[in-house]
Amino acid sequence: MGTTPGAAGSRLDPDVLELGVAVVVGSIAALLDMTMVTVALAELARGFDASVTSVQWVSAAYLLAVAVVIPVTGRLVERFGARRTWSFALVAFLVGSVLCGLAWSIGSLIAFRAVQGLGGGMMAPLSMMIMARAVPPEQRGRVMAVVAVPGQLAPIVGPLLGGLAVDSVGWRWIFFVNVPVCLVALLLARRVPDGPVSERGARWLDLTGLLLLCPALALVVYGLSATRGRLPLLVVGAVLLVAFAAHALRARAVAPLLDLRLFxxxxxxxxxxxxxxxxxxxxxxxxxxxxxxxxxxxxxxxxxxxxxxxxxxxxxxxxxxxxxxxxxxxxxxxxxxxxxxxxxxxxxxxxxxxxxxxxxxxxxxxxxxxxxxxxxxxxxxxxxxxxxxxxxxxxxxxxxxxxxxxxxxxxxxxxxxxxxxxxxxxxxxxxxxxxxxxxxxxxxxxxxxxxxxxxxxxxxxxxxxxxx
Missing domain, CATH: 1.20.1250.20 (MFS general substrate transporter like domains)
Structure with a gap:
């Protein structure tokens, strides 16, 4: 998929435009969802009789899942290919959205938001990676402008759609509305080129770093939001962060989850x-x-x-x-x-x-x-x-x-x-x-x-x- 040399500097190949549509449809669901939730927090607090420190986890759980999954996205593409990784991200986001809409307590909603975040967190780097591979360098500016459209529209459209849903049909529909969008995106996923795969992607996945960083971030954030008993949580979280840093700086056999040498x-x-x-x-x-x-x-x-x-x-x-x-x-x-x-x-x-x-x-x-x-x-x-x-x-x-x-x-x-x-x-x-x-x-x-x-x-x- 691409353009001929003569057309490289003029118009985009129709196949590339179709690929852009497929990527944008998938990305817009995740980006809109993040901004729709912001106006629903007050209703969630009332509906679940939850404190503001509990309700903020509806956003924090999603963000922490995003933070953890982004560093491994490239390795997953390397191991399984772009199409399968993109499809997995869509399915994870779809399943998470349905579960969020069916949540029966603030705790279940927080857990299901983390599932959503695992899928949604992959979509931004995947969309850029897929489109960057599809075109020559001289056309990447225009292609990235297309990919950026959801990010530009979501902060304005998301709160409006979220507010409309909460006031008219209830907060659950800010999650259920993702279902048809994700289904369409899955149908369009066949347009995503798979690209080369390699066994080394599995070998290079830093599982030790992942197992240290996930609980470390969760404990630190939970400790900061806790109204009581926060010190033990913060101490354990800090110890795990130090252990992760030591592991990342010593790692030789695998590429660390985060390259701390950059700092x-x-x-x-x-x-x-x-x-x-x-x-x-x-x-x-x-x-x-x-x-x-x-x-x-x-x-x-x-x-x-x-x-x-x-x-x-x-x-x-x-x-x-x-x-x-x-x-x-x-x-x-x-x-x-x-x-x-x-x-x-x-x-x-x-x-x-x-x-x-x-x-x-x-x-x-x-x-x-x-x-x-x-x-x-x-x-x-x-x-x-x-x-x-x-x-x-x-x-x-x-x-x-x-x-x-x-x-x-x-x-x-x-x-x-x-x-x-x-x-x-x-x-x-x-x-x-x-x-x-x-x-x-x-x-x-x-x-x-x-x-x-x-x-x-x-x-x-x-x-x-x-x-x-």
């Missing part, structure tokens, strides 16, 4: 720290705002989805500009400006009340969206600055893992803080949210520290990545 490279280490902190605060806003709109303002899920739209709109408006600005002025300056913009928006969130103007909140969210784009785009590029080509696949897995772990930790910590503030302000939930948003502001300001370690301009190199 010896200053631009990558700085970008990773910034990715963690920024995703903490970004996802914190996405987690807190829908709850604030519904619990403190009394809005419906649909209205909450509408009120969230300005943030995604701000990101979409800024995205075309920040890449060019980063190329011209360097990542450090653009990210600093983005952090300042995000901090101004976070400062406004700390002043929220029960009757804060929707216009003020909308403008703050729009500003926050611009800041998010100005931070995330340059730092994604800066993470690869000075890395040899052989390190890029491992760096990509590490970047996405750090981002998803940062988001899940952010939800856990902020849920725990909000739970405590709710107890202090039992009759005024708006004050509890305002107090919690102070921590979003603090985390946003902390992003300045790793930002100062980013390359000042393109081409500035850090310490070379050590060889294994």
């Amino acid at each position: 010896a490279h200053r631009p990558f280490a700085a970008a990773s720290a910034l990715n963690f902190l920024s995703r903490f605060s970004i996802f914190g806003v996405l987690f807190l705002m829908p709850l604030y709109f519904q619990q403190a303002r009394g809005h419906s899920a649909l209205v909450a989805g509408l009120l969230l739209a300005p943030q995604s709109l701000g990101t979409m408006l800024a995205l075309p500009q920040v890449g060019r600005l980063a190329d011209r002025f360097g990542a450090r300056l653009v990210v600093l400006v983005g952090a300042a913009i995000t901090a101004v928006a976070a400062l406004a969130y700390t002043r929220v009340g029960a009757d804060t103007s929707d216009l003020v909140l909308g403008l703050s969210l729009l500003l926050s969206g611009v800041g998010v784009a100005a931070v995330t785009v340059p730092v994604s590029a800066a993470a690869y600055e000075g890395l040899p080509p052989t390190s890029i696949p491992g760096a990509t897995s590490a970047v996405i893992t750090v981002q998803t772990v940062g988001a899940s930790v952010g939800a856990a910590v902020l849920a725990s803080i909000l739970h405590g503030r709710m107890a202090q302000h039992p009759g005024n939930p708006a004050d509890a949210f305002a107090d919690t948003f102070v921590w979003v502001l603090v985390l946003t300001l902390l992003t300045v520290v790793p930002t100062l370690l980013l390359p000042l301009r393109r081409g500035e190199k850090g310490k070379p990545v050590p060889s294994r």
Whole structure:
């Protein structure tokens, strides 16, 4: 599947377009689901009589599953081929969606969300990998633009669809709606080329690292969100993380799940720290705002989805500009400006009340969206600055893992803080949210520290990545 040399620079091969449709249909279900759930959390808390610290696990379990499965996706493709791996991801997401819709308790829903995350987490790297292999390098820009469409639309469309489903037919349908989409995607999966397979994919799967990292992340995040008995959980989780790090640095016979040698490279280490902190605060806003709109303002899920739209709109408006600005002025300056913009928006969130103007909140969210784009785009590029080509696949897995772990930790910590503030302000939930948003502001300001370690301009190199 591909193009003739003469057509390589002009139009895309029809087979490639059909492949793009197959990939987009599968990807859009996972991306929409992640954003639809954000506006359903308040209804889930009411329906299951669950605390906010329990409900946040509906998102955190999904994100942790994504963080774990992304590093092994490439090995699965190598061993089983792209088509079978893509089909497995769709089936896992489909089964997880059905089980989530049938969940009978908050605990069962959390467990089934992890199943969903195993499938959904494979789809983003798989979609990019499948399309990158299908076309020559000179056409990859256009093809990746097609693959990026769901990611651009999901933050706006997802909360609206989620709110509409919750208000009209119930929260279970934010999961059941995935069923027909996944079935269509499975029918289209035959268009995905399988590619070469190799027995070495099985031998190179780092099972020891997987068995150490999975419980480590779960225990740390659970410990951060627990209202009591958190210290033993955090200690055991930290010990397992140290054991994973020791294993990853010593591994010789297998490629480690995450290549920790990359963190010896200053631009990558700085970008990773910034990715963690920024995703903490970004996802914190996405987690807190829908709850604030519904619990403190009394809005419906649909209205909450509408009120969230300005943030995604701000990101979409800024995205075309920040890449060019980063190329011209360097990542450090653009990210600093983005952090300042995000901090101004976070400062406004700390002043929220029960009757804060929707216009003020909308403008703050729009500003926050611009800041998010100005931070995330340059730092994604800066993470690869000075890395040899052989390190890029491992760096990509590490970047996405750090981002998803940062988001899940952010939800856990902020849920725990909000739970405590709710107890202090039992009759005024708006004050509890305002107090919690102070921590979003603090985390946003902390992003300045790793930002100062980013390359000042393109081409500035850090310490070379050590060889294994």
